[in-house]
Amino acid sequence: MLLRLRAALLIIGIASCSGATFAHGPTPQKVDEKITIAAQPDEVWKVVKDFASIASWHPAVSKIKVEGSGNETTRTVTLKSGGELVDSLDAVDDKAMELNYRLQNEDFAALPVSSYSMAITVQPADGGSQVEWISRLYRFDTGNEPPEDKNDDAAVKATTEFIKAGLNGLKTKLESKK
Secondary structure: OHHHHHHHHHHHHHHHHHHHHHOOOOOOEEEEEEEEEOOOHHHHHHHHOOOOOHHHHOOOEEEEEEEOOHHHOEEEEEEOOOOEEEEEEEEEEOOOOEEEEEEOOOOOOOOOEEEEEEEEEEEEEOOEEEEEEEEEEEEOOOOOOOOHHHOHHHHHHHHHHHHHHHHHHHHHHHHOOO
């Protein structure tokens, strides 16, 4: 009897552990895109660091509303495709030429992500500038089995497209000035 009880407890223990092993929530994802722009880093940085200027260079953005100031700044970015991203400014580092911000709301119509943090940096490169835009993000559906349009792949794909469009728009804006 004692042997059967031990065997039953062992089976229950193994079953409960194996279920925990297979169940998992979302994992952090990363998007890292770069572009070279034929403009001096200080010119590029002037545009990038202006948290309110994204509508002037990102082709997916239809309008922007900025509130607050300093580290209390938020912007509502309305996309042409629908949806809004509300971002809060974390830091602007003029010396490192780096802008950091994070998402404050979930809006599936805008991006299939539940959260993100973004960093845009500008560095000298080959007589011009290299702009790097990095995002760390989580998918929209944070459950264990998200639908295809709300999973990791969908979040990474949409964020990559958003960042690439922004980098290309920034390049077009700055290189057309010449």
